[in-house]
Amino acid sequence: MNLPVLDRRSAVPLYYQIQQHLLGQIRSGKLKSGAPIPSEQEISTRLRISRMTARQALKSLCDLGVTYSQRGKGTFVSGIKLEKDFRHVLSFSQETQAGGSRPASKLLSFEVIPADDDVTDALRLSPGEQVISLRRVRMAGSSAMGIEWSRIPQRLCPDLLQTFKPATSLYQTLLEHYGIEIAVADEVVEVGLAGPDELRLLKINKGNPIFLFTRTSYIQNGQPVEYVKSTYRGDRYRLVSRSTPPERSIRRVN
Numbered sequence: 001m002n003l004p005v006l007d008r009r010s011a012v013p014l015y016y017q018i019q020q021h022l023l024g025q026i027r028s029g030k031l032k033s034g035a036p037i038p039s040e041q042e043i044s045t046r047l048r049i050s051r052m053t054a055r056q057a058l059k060s061l062c063d064l065g066v067t068y069s070q071r072g073k074g075t076f077v078s079g080i081k082l083e084k085d086f087r088h089v090l091s092f093s094q095e096t097q098a099g100g101s102r103p104a105s106k107l108l109s110f111e112v113i114p115a116d117d118d119v120t121d122a123l124r125l126s127p128g129e130q131v132i133s134l135r136r137v138r139m140a141g142s143s144a145m146g147i148e149w150s151r152i153p154q155r156l157c158p159d160l161l162q163t164f165k166p167a168t169s170l171y172q173t174l175l176e177h178y179g180i181e182i183a184v185a186d187e188v189v190e191v192g193l194a195g196p197d198e199l200r201l202l203k204i205n206k207g208n209p210i211f212l213f214t215r216t217s218y219i220q221n222g223q224p225v226e227y228v229k230s231t232y233r234g235d236r237y238r239l240v241s242r243s244t245p246p247e248r249s250i251r252r253v254n
Contacts (some may be wrong), residue, residue, distance in 0.1 A: 001044055003038065014049055018057035026077055028064050033143050037067055037075040068235055070205070078235050106137040108201075109145075112154055119151045122216045122227040127189040130154045131227075136166060137201050144202045146211075146232035156180065156225060182223055186217040191234070198231055209234035 004021035006014055037044070043054035044102040058075055068078045115123070115131045123131070131151040147239045149168065152160070157178045164173045174180040190212040194204055202210075210231050217226040230235040 003043065006047060006049070014047075015053050015056040015060065016053070018043065018047070019060045022057070022061060023066065026070075032078050033077050033141075035077045037061070037077065039074055091127055097203055099241075102141050103169075104139040104141070105167050106139065106144075108135040108137065110134050110161060110164075110166055113160070115151065119227050123151070123153055123224045125153060132157065132160050134166065134170065140236075143236070144233075146230055147198065149229045151227045152225060174225075182217045182218060182226070183220040185215050185217040187213060189213055194231075202233055204233060204235070211237055 002025075004017055006017055008014070010017070022031070024039065031037070037058065040051055040054045040058055043049070043057065044051045047054070058067070058069075062069060062075070063242050066078060067075050069075045111133055112130050113133045115125050115129055119125070119131060120129070125131070132154050133186070134148075134150045134152075136148050137144050138148055142147075153173075154160075157163075157174065157180070160173070160177075164170065171182055174182075192210055192212050194202065194206070194208050194210050198204065198210055199206060199208075211234055213228070213230040213232065215228045215230070216224050217228070218224050
């Protein structure tokens with residue numbers, strides 16, 4: 001693996017030069033997800049720098065979320081983290097494309113089932129009403145990012161099992177075939193540890209943190225149309241809420 005030629009006369013810290021070089025290789029795809037990063041000892045020896053500087057460079061990449069360390073094994077590329085911005089209601093496909101990756105899905109189940117109590121309450125259903133249940137592993141390229149379980153009232157799209165291809169965008173199908181456009185969503189986020197199913201489906205290590213999302217989506221008139229339970233990898237996502245100052249009224253002086 002190529003390491004940078006350091007400019008020792010520059011005001012830019014040496015650790016930052018190393019970080020930017022490796023970050024550029026990750027972003028360009030030269031270093032792919034799962035690829036090993038040179039060790040602290042190797043960087044120190046090859047670049048003739050202190051181990052403390054090498055350690056700082058590797059730690060800064062881990063802090064950015066683009067690499068992760070495994071005790072006794074080394075440091076590996078985890079990829080650029082995808083952002084989830086709570087200001088916008090975006091589908092997984094839209095978020096993934098915005099992050100520069102190709103969205104894909106692995107189908108786990110797609111069927112009509114009775115609504116449980118949580119779904120009935122969230123979607124304001126009648127007792128015994130059925131929903132379309134869609135459970136998928138969501139992927140960015142070949143990397144498993146999360147597990148989504150969507151429930152939609154069957155009466156809103158009774159033939160969805162025939163019209164929707166699970167590898168594509170659900171929101172796009174709802175809009176194009178049924179005129180259902182998601183306008184707003186209530187979403188709750190919690191942090192937990194991956195269980196056996198998450199470890200297997202997301203191919204992550206025991207003890208890895210995960211984000212637990214619970215979302216109810218509404219159309220413009222306030223009618224709930226989707227209830228989603230999702231689990232996403234904590235090492236591949238970061239939550240973003242960008243605030244802007246309130247608009248100030250301008251008082252004109254005549």
